[in-house]
Amino acid sequence: DIQMTQSPSSLSASVGDRVTITCRASQTIIKYLNWYQQRPGQAPKFLIYGASSLQSGVPSRFSGSGSGTDFTLTISSLQPEDFATYYCQQSFSFPLTFGGGTRVEIK
Amino acid sequence: QMQLQESGPGLVKPSETLSLNCTVSGGSISSYHWSWIRQPPGKGLEWIGHISYSGGTNYHPSLKSRVTISIDTSKNQVSLKLTSVTAADTAVYYCARHYAPQYSWFDPWGQGTLVTFSS
Numbered sequence: 001d002i003q004m005t006q007s008p009s010s011l012s013a014s015v016g017d018r019v020t021i022t023c024r025a026s027q028t029i030i031k032y033l034n035w036y037q038q039r040p041g042q043a044p045k046f047l048i049y050g051a052s053s054l055q056s057g058v059p060s061r062f063s064g065s066g067s068g069t070d071f072t073l074t075i076s077s078l079q080p081e082d083f084a085t086y087y088c089q090q091s092f093s094f095p096l097t098f099g100g101g102t103r104v105e106i107k
Numbered sequence: 108q109m110q111l112q113e114s115g116p117g118l119v120k121p122s123e124t125l126s127l128n129c130t131v132s133g134g135s136i137s138s139y140h141w142s143w144i145r146q147p148p149g150k151g152l153e154w155i156g157h158i159s160y161s162g163g164t165n166y167h168p169s170l171k172s173r174v175t176i177s178i179d180t181s182k183n184q185v186s187l188k189l190t191s192v193t194a195a196d197t198a199v200y201y202c203a204r205h206y207a208p209q210y211s212w213f214d215p216w217g218q219g220t221l222v223t224f225s226s
Contacts, residue, residue: 043201044152044213101152
């Protein structure tokens with residue numbers, strides 16, 4: 001199985017801050033990396049595929065980068081609705097696996 | 108706009124079989140792949156398994172001996188059966204379309220259904 005490791009597990013930030021979340025795969029996944037946002041009590045929402053391609057309708061303040069084993073999700077200017085938990089997920093091979101999540105909290 | 112809705116008993120007894128359905132509206136179930144994903148309370152996401160539009164399946168190795176995913180095209184439903192359940196299977200269970208044009212991803216998701224266990 002490909003293990004996905006996210007860091008940090010949680011962070012505190014203020015509205016307007018730039019936030020970066022890291023995701024590392026235990027082996028190369030090329031660019032088969034997705035990001036999801038999950039607000040409390042809600043299902044995950046799909047944000048980014050192919051490591052850096054924004055899903056339609058997702059605000060442009062979200063961006064993704066990376067390839068191989070190391071990836072990042074960046075929120076350029078944090079908005080109140082962005083306080084949530086973020087998960088990376090590899091789609092390179094079965095079993096499909098998620099990172100442990102990064103909780104973004106209000107400072 | 109495609110929508111997914113999970114349904115099934117919210118309470119299951121240990122050692123019994125958990126059965127959940129996911130009803131899809133706004134699209135044909137036979138045109139896509141589908142996955143089940145679960146989330147224990149306060150924890151992260153775990154992929155359970157996948158069924159392709161042709162009926163082929165892939166399951167998480169840790170659950171493979173207990174899981175069956177199937178589709179019913181007449182009802183536009185995806186089903187999950189998990190046998191010999193224990194308290195460790197307590198989770199919110201989500202169904203999701205597994206969209207795979209080149210890269211693949213889960214979108215949309217159902218709202219999820221909480222399954223707990225009682226003796």
